[in-house]
Amino acid sequence: xxxxxxxxxxxxxxxxxxxxxxxxxxxxxxxxxxxxxxxxxxxxxxxxxxxxxxxxxxxxxxxxxxxxxxxxxxxxxxxxxxxxxxxxxxxxxxxxxxxxxxxxxxxxxxxxxxxxxxxxxxxxxxxxxxxxxxxxxxxxxxxxxxxxxxxxxxxxxxxxxxxxxxxxxxxxxxxxxxxxxxxxxxxxxxxxxxxxxxxxxxxxxxxxxxxxxxxxxxxxxxxxxxxxxxxxxxxxxxxxxxxxxxxxxxxxxxxxxxxxxxxxxxxxxxxxxxxxxxx
Amino acid sequence: xxxxxxxxxxxxxxxxxxxxxxxxxxxxxxxxxxxxxxxxxxxxxxxxxxxxxxxxxxxxxxxxxxxxxxxxxxxxxxxxxxxxxxxxxxxxxxxxxxxxxxxxxxxxxxxxxxxxxxxxxxxxxxxxxxxxxxxxxxxxxxxxxxxxxxxxxxxxxxxxxxxxxxxxxxxxxxxxxxxxxxxx
Numbered sequence: 248x249x250x251x252x253x254x255x256x257x258x259x260x261x262x263x264x265x266x267x268x269x270x271x272x273x274x275x276x277x278x279x280x281x282x283x284x285x286x287x288x289x290x291x292x293x294x295x296x297x298x299x300x301x302x303x304x305x306x307x308x309x310x311x312x313x314x315x316x317x318x319x320x321x322x323x324x325x326x327x328x329x330x331x332x333x334x335x336x337x338x339x340x341x342x343x344x345x346x347x348x349x350x351x352x353x354x355x356x357x358x359x360x361x362x363x364x365x366x367x368x369x370x371x372x373x374x375x376x377x378x379x380x381x382x383x384x385x386x387x388x389x390x391x392x393x394x395x396x397x398x399x400x401x402x403x404x405x406x407x408x409x410x411x412x413x414x415x416x417x418x419x420x421x422x423x424x425x426x427x428x429x430x431x432x433x434x435x436x437x438x439x440x441x442x443x444x445x446x447x448x449x450x451x452x453x454x455x456x457x458x459x460x461x462x463x464x465x466x467x468x469x470x471x472x473x474x475x476x477x478x479x480x481x482x483x484x485x486x487x488x489x490x491x492x493x494x495x496x497x498x499x500x501x502x503x504x505x506x507x508x509x510x511x512x513x514x515x516x517x518x519x520x521x522x523x524x525x526x
Numbered sequence: 527x528x529x530x531x532x533x534x535x536x537x538x539x540x541x542x543x544x545x546x547x548x549x550x551x552x553x554x555x556x557x558x559x560x561x562x563x564x565x566x567x568x569x570x571x572x573x574x575x576x577x578x579x580x581x582x583x584x585x586x587x588x589x590x591x592x593x594x595x596x597x598x599x600x601x602x603x604x605x606x607x608x609x610x611x612x613x614x615x616x617x618x619x620x621x622x623x624x625x626x627x628x629x630x631x632x633x634x635x636x637x638x639x640x641x642x643x644x645x646x647x648x649x650x651x652x653x654x655x656x657x658x659x660x661x662x663x664x665x666x667x668x669x670x671x672x673x674x675x676x677x678x679x680x681x682x683x684x685x686x687x688x689x690x691x692x693x694x695x696x697x698x699x700x701x702x703x704x705x706x707x708x709x710x
Binding site for chain 1: 533535538539542543546547548550551552554555560561563564565567568569571572573575576577586587589590593594596597603606639640643644647658659661662663665666667668669671683686687689690693694697
């Protein structure tokens with residue numbers, strides 16, 4: 248990161264307060280302001296204007312169902328928070344469920360899934376899918392991997408240092424495939440392809456169960472003839488797992504999974520002796 | 527906001543009832559798509575709920591903080607759609623602390639409403655208003671604005687500076703009767 252002088256920061260202040268500098272410049276100015284003994288009143292003066300820009304828009308009422316969706320998401324978050332367990336000391340390891348990957352990892356993952364005394368239906372569903380995967384839906388999983396590999400967005404996220412990922416495999420009788428990546432920034436990215444197009448109010452909802460908690464929506468998307476869709480959710484900090492399942496729903500405003508599961512996968516995070524090196 | 531920080535959902539519901547319409551309007555202005563705007567609003571209130579402990583009253587209003595979150599996430603959504611690149615996750619640094627401060631304007635802020643702010647924006651020279659709106663509502667960098675408007679980068683920077691100075695003057699001069707006092 249380049250070091251800036253106070254004079255340069257003064258010149259950059261308008262762009263800084265509007266977030267109109269590139270990432271490196273923003274970081275450099277931020278670092279200068281953090282360490283500079285001078286007060287840089289110009290940043291305060293210009294910056295004082297910015298919050299008002301957002302208030303220049305006239306209020307517009309959103310769809311009635313939005314409030315219910317917001318409150319349901321918050322309630323789910325509160326429930327998950329209450330069920331959450333302390334994070335492990337060690338950095339978690341990437342595990343791809345059903346990908347034909349680390350053989351040593353599977354017993355550990357099964358044990359982790361079994362250990363949940365009050366597993367939600369989401370966890371049970373994922374376990375069922377896992378068993379099916381182990382029994383031989385190799386072809387569909389191979390297809391899922393191919394789909395992921397052909398998508399540079401997915402591959403970029405999966406390849407990001409410190410990310411954990413999972414292939415999203417189709418359940419029996421379903422089509423499509425995808426991949427999910429939990430980034431170090433705690434953002435979850437989900438990409439899917441090969442899905443049947445949606446019509447009318449239909450959507451695909453990405454449901455997640457964090458650490459065995461209640462299912463909550465991580466986003467929704469419609470699918471056109473391309474068969475592709477994506478969703479993002481931020482601020483996820485699982486301690487053991489994220490079960491992901493993509494359901495076809497009649498409306499984006501559903502607060503619980505109601506439609507058929509199409510794809511599923513699990514990002515598992517643990518620190519078992521078989522999978523974690525000694526530090 | 528204290529209720530939200532304490533994990534009381536009722537507090538979040540109060541904030542939603544109070545600010546959802548302006549939050550949605552801002553998200554819609556940036557995304558120009560109702561579905562995406564609704565997602566942004568939902569994600570923003572959830573972000574506010576999860577990060578309520580980081581809110582500092584002395585650093586600005588809850589409304590300002592919420593709108594900063596909405597703006598960030600709306601621009602992030604648009605940028606992802608445009609080129610697959612997401613903004614850095616800056617939940618803790620949505621804006622530098624100074625930017626969420628009402629500064630030294632409590633008396634001004636008290637009489638400002640959307641109409642007054644639009645009035646102030648409307649009094650800016652078109653080129654200055656354009657660069658400010660491109661940066662704020664579209665999330666464009668100065669370099670991107672220069673490319674979009676085919677203006678030299680130095681000109682864009684100059685317009686942005688002059689525009690913010692002028693906007694501040696207009697806001698300070700707004701008399702609450704639908705006209706900028708200083709401009710009259």
